[in-house]
Structure formats: structure tokens, C-alpha cells
Amino acid sequence: MFRPKTAPMGWNSWDCYGAAVTEKEVRQNAEFMAKNLKQYGWEYVVVDIQWYEPGADSHEYRPFADLCMDEYGRLLPAPNRFPSAADGKGFTALADYVHSLGLKFGIHIMRGIPRQAVHKNLPVYGTDKTARDAARFNSICVWNPDMYGVKPCDIGRAYYDSIFSLYAGWGVDFIKCDDICRELPHEEEELIMLSDSLKNCGRDIVLSLSPGPALLEKAELYKQTAHMWRITDDFWDEWKLLYAMFERAEKWSIHAGAGHYPDADMLPIGPIRQDYDKNNRTAFTEDEQITMMTLWCIMRSPLMIGGEMTGFDDFTKKLITNAAVLRMHANSRNARQIFRREMCGSEFILWTADDCEGGKYIAVFNAGDKDAHLEFDTEETETVSADMRATELWSGETMTIGKKFSIDIPAHGAKLLRQ
Numbered sequence: 001m002f003r004p005k006t007a008p009m010g011w012n013s014w015d016c017y018g019a020a021v022t023e024k025e026v027r028q029n030a031e032f033m034a035k036n037l038k039q040y041g042w043e044y045v046v047v048d049i050q051w052y053e054p055g056a057d058s059h060e061y062r063p064f065a066d067l068c069m070d071e072y073g074r075l076l077p078a079p080n081r082f083p084s085a086a087d088g089k090g091f092t093a094l095a096d097y098v099h100s101l102g103l104k105f106g107i108h109i110m111r112g113i114p115r116q117a118v119h120k121n122l123p124v125y126g127t128d129k130t131a132r133d134a135a136r137f138n139s140i141c142v143w144n145p146d147m148y149g150v151k152p153c154d155i156g157r158a159y160y161d162s163i164f165s166l167y168a169g170w171g172v173d174f175i176k177c178d179d180i181c182r183e184l185p186h187e188e189e190e191l192i193m194l195s196d197s198l199k200n201c202g203r204d205i206v207l208s209l210s211p212g213p214a215l216l217e218k219a220e221l222y223k224q225t226a227h228m229w230r231i232t233d234d235f236w237d238e239w240k241l242l243y244a245m246f247e248r249a250e251k252w253s254i255h256a257g258a259g260h261y262p263d264a265d266m267l268p269i270g271p272i273r274q275d276y277d278k279n280n281r282t283a284f285t286e287d288e289q290i291t292m293m294t295l296w297c298i299m300r301s302p303l304m305i306g307g308e309m310t311g312f313d314d315f316t317k318k319l320i321t322n323a324a325v326l327r328m329h330a331n332s333r334n335a336r337q338i339f340r341r342e343m344c345g346s347e348f349i350l351w352t353a354d355d356c357e358g359g360k361y362i363a364v365f366n367a368g369d370k371d372a373h374l375e376f377d378t379e380e381t382e383t384v385s386a387d388m389r390a391t392e393l394w395s396g397e398t399m400t401i402g403k404k405f406s407i408d409i410p411a412h413g414a415k416l417l418r419q
Helices: 023-036 083-088 092-100 115-119 154-170 188-199 216-225 239-255 286-298 314-320 323-331
Strands: 009-012 044-047 104-110 147-150 174-178 206-209 228-230 261-263 303-305 332-343 346-355 360-366 372-377 388-392 398-401 404-409 414-418
Touching: 009 023, 009 104, 023 044, 023 083, 023 092, 044 174, 083 092, 092 104, 092 154, 115 147, 147 154, 147 188, 154 188, 188 206, 188 216, 206 216, 216 239, 239 261, 239 286, 239 332, 286 314, 286 323, 286 332, 286 346, 286 360, 286 414, 323 332, 323 346, 323 414, 332 372, 346 372, 360 372, 360 404, 404 414
Parallel strands: 009 044, 009 303, 044 104, 104 174, 174 206, 206 228, 228 261
Antiparallel strands: 332 346, 346 360, 360 414, 372 404, 388 398, 388 414
8 A cells, every 4th residue: 555654735715716616716726836935845636525516616515506517426526616617527637737837736525426327327438337336325415515425336346546647647546535534434344445446556545534533442443545534523723622632632632653653634824714804814823733733743744735825925835834843743752741730820832853863852842822932841741852952943042951840831822942
């Protein structure tokens, strides 16, 4: 199985455009990434849900809308939103353009087979069977009714073989599969079938499972079937959701490794929810964004930018191009929470990780609502080394850590050091 050596980094259209993204918007974000971010490791450009729905115009879904598909029930991009897909060309031209920029191209899919294909009883490519033979009529996503589940059998496998062969032919490098990550154990056989089909499509494609929260007891199955899987439901720019991520990160961090990464979801930074109002911006404070980026990077979560990148301000650009922090994202190993405690009227959380090339990372978070000072004995952690110089990676400032670790941290903020 293809295994990416580091957690994928890229952009996904969901946070800013929902189901309504257009080819123009995808291209402009790809161009921004190629010019400003590629040199820092950002490479995937992913078109999220319902690219096959001509009338999609927001984060909402239109139940039972007519979808664009070929004669075999395989979904196709809506030409009114993706002009280069006209005449059944699919995403070939858009993927070629993204590749020409030195980047990689991805799409979102829903688990299953289109209900529209089943109702029309379209043939399954390469077989003498039809969509009705492949469909499980009692397996329908509760929040998007576009699809029926697929039976874990030969005809079901043939359907998945046909769509992944099509996507591979388009030049797809990344697939985000929805309505599957948390649908276990009742959809476990379909996940295994889908994964096996993708592995044999003839192209190296990252498989991302959504939505979460993933089931901790199924961690080994996720590792065997996918490259990344969501440990949370949709993550948005609310402090309560970021605060809740610490508990999820603590449980899942031990499962991050070469080729398999627990996914804390997208980074809702910069201009988001652009389908509702072009003036919408993330509600996270700058300190909260630093906390988010620090936690995602030390635990080696995939990094998927959610905002409209052409509207990024200087702070946002610096947030995602800090080479020292992104080096930690690639090199951190054995990340773990050391303590979480109430001190001096605030809640502090301490994480450490090893650098695979030598050295140690120390992340300290203030989860309280006020600026606060943290102090503790370094000996008690057995991970933080005393009498050593350290660099704070967000500011570049240096300090000496003595027998007592002492540092000021803003409310909802973080400090990240490398010894």
C-alpha cells in the first residue's frame, strides 16, 4: 500500500465554499499555493463535496437534486461550475493544471452509489449487472441523501473498481471519502472493499476518511485501510471545539506513524464561509490559531487549509509558513501529553515530542481565559531537560530552561520550544 512519509498538507474548499466551489476558485487557490506555499511542503488542492451538483450554492444540500453522471452511474463534475469538464472530460484538465504547478489534485466522494443511478437502473461498468444489484437500500447517509451504500460483493467491488479507475485516469492524487469513518462496525465490510479497490487502481492516491469522531477501538483497521481518518466531527472556528481537541489528541497521538495519521480536520483560518458573505473571517484569535497550529503539528495531524488563500493577511501567511514549526510537523515522534492541570487560576497543558533528527519539542498551552504564568519543576516531567538552551519557534526568542520551567502564556495561547 502506498504510504506518504509525512502527514498530507494542502487546501480543501469546504470551509470557504461548502458544496458550491467553482473551477475558477480552485484554480486561484492552486496558483496561490504554488507561488507562496509549495516551498514549505503544501501540495494538495482538494475539491470538496457535491462537485457533481449543478445547483449547489452554499454549505447546504438540495435533497434529491439531479446529479451529473455518465452512463454507468459514475459522477461527473458539473460543467456549469467546472467548464473544463464539459463533454464528459471529468477533472482531467483541472488536475493537469494543478499538476503543472507542481502540486497534487484531490476530490471528495460519498460512500456508496448514486441513488439516481439506482433508480435509473444504470449498468455497472465492465459487468452485466446494474446499479440495483450493487445498492444496499437500507444504507443511506443521514445528512446527505445522494447515495445508497454498496453491497460488499463482486458487483459492489466492480462498481468501486470502476470509479477509482475513472479518477485515476483523471489524475486524482487524493480522495476524501465521506460517510464512512464513524460508520463502523456496520459499514466495515464496505470500507475494506473500497480500500482494496483503491489500492489496485494503478495510481498512488491518498485515502482520507470522514467524518469523525473515529472509533478508537478501530484504530488498527483505519491504519490498514486509509492514510488519514477524522478524529472529530466538522471542526470550526470556535474555542470550545479547539478546547475539546486536546482530549482527542491525547488519545489518538500514539497512532500517528509513517503512512497513517489521525486527522484533527481542517484549519479554519483567514476568509471562510465565503458562500454566505465575502466579509466572513475566522473567529479564532491569533493566539487561538497559534494553539491550533501547534497542537496539529506536534501530533502530526494532516494540515488542510480551509480559508480562501488569496485573502490571507500577513499573520495568516506567517502562521502557515513557519519553517521551524512545519519541520516539527514532519519530524516529531512520540508526541504525548505530559500533564493537564489547574495552576494559578488557569488550566495548563504540556506536550512533548522527540525530533527524529535529535532534540526535543515542548509545547505549553494556556487553556484558560486570562494571560497566565506557568512554573513547574523540570525533574517531575522526566522529559524536559534542565540547564539547556531552547528556542521558542513562533517568536524566535531563545531562553535557558533551568531546574524550574517558567514561562508566560497568553489566554488560549501556546508557546512552542525546541531544545
